[in-house]
Amino acid sequence: MTKEECFYLGKIVSKFSFKGEVLIKLDTDEPEMYTEMESVLVEYNENLVPFFIERSSLQKSTLLRVKFEDIDTEYDAEDMVGAEVYLPLSMLPELPEDKFYFHEIIGFDVEDATHGNIGKVVSVNDSTAQALFEIKKEDKEILIPMNDEFIQKVDKKNKTIYLNTPEGLVDLYLG
The missing domain is CATH 2.30.30.240 (PRC-barrel domain)
Structure with missing residues (x-):
């Protein structure tokens, strides 16, 4: 999947715990819409790599606390900090006729x-x-x-x- 087929969801801004959790700063007006995701695409070495989500929850308003599968240590999480996160365009909710992306x-x-x-x-x-x-x-x-x-x-x-x-x-x- 290419970036053109996706939309920018946010950026991994920090690690959260010693168990490999990270915080994603969501670029959206409705962060609560993104708490039940099964996976996201993380830009890694200029490629979009799918990562599956074990659990996630909102921290404050636009920070999503995420535990990815197979990211189990602080070191693994540190490697992801700064990476951009994307979702396929097909996952964007339909907007009313007078609104647009x-x-x-x-x-x-x-x-x-x-x-x-x-x-x-x-x-x-x-x-x-x-x-x-x-x-x-x-x-x-x-x-x-x-x-x-x-x-x-x-x-x-x-x-x-x-x-x-x-x-x-x-x-x-x-x-």
Whole structure:
């Protein structure tokens, strides 16, 4: 399985006990959805390796305490710290029509209320305080904040996002 077929679940941030347990910092708004998993994919030497879970429980809000099968010592657990954890895309819960996962909208056309078609979504930048649509129109890149006030509709069937951006925002990039 490749990373493209998976979604990022979180990162192993520390070992937890001398029995090989680790803490995974989950990158999700609903960590309780991931307490009953049977296995995860751990990135190890640039490969995704399946690890089976003996038991897991939430620690604080987004930390998942996990005991993997065959990871029985502090030394084994230490080797996993820093590794990223993934799950297959098929395990993502279905979202209502007006919500979307970032990976789902790559390639969608973007229609602005004022400017018409302003390009295609090539990426979502979520490393800033507010996530941004990265839109490509010919040789220009347009960055639009993912703001609920700007998003009029997401039409998954026709792969189109309808925006109503503030006056002048799109002109900054196209002007």
